[in-house]
Amino acid sequence: MTSPLTTAERNELIQAAISARAGAYAKYSKFQVGAALRTADVQIITGANVENASYGLTICAERVAMHAAVAAGHRRFTALAVATTGGLTPCGACRQVLAEFCDDLPIFLVDADNPAKIAETSLAALLPQRFRLEE
Secondary structure, eight states, rough: OOOOOOOHHHHHHHHHHHHTTTTTBTTTTTOOEEEEEETTTEEEEEEEBOOOOOOOBOOHHHHEEEEEEHHTTOOEEEEEEEEETOOOOOOOOHHHHHHHSOOOOEEEETTTTTTTOOEEEHHHOOTTOOOOOOO
8 A cells, every 4th residue: 555645744643653652651561652643634643552560451552542533533544653662563453443444554664763764564464354343
């Protein structure tokens, strides 16, 4: 999938993900993640991972951003940037949550330790056979 964003829009989204990472509560893993989700009406909603002593209650940055966006009334999205050490992909749970609202979505994977290192992928490539309920 080719990104519909201009270079300036892409850079703004990536910088927002890097900045969001600073808000992570990663007391246990020490693995900070920042995410920035661009809405169809050109807003950027960010999120950071929030860990919990009961590990299963931890929530990823991508889901924090998506839940904040949905709570604010957004339902259509045009891109996501995720900033981690190493530029890793979203987990399976995050992929499925994203797929609830997006058939496909450009995703920028940013190595927060080397922000010039950016990989572009898509939700369809990361989750080719997503779970769907028939309506």
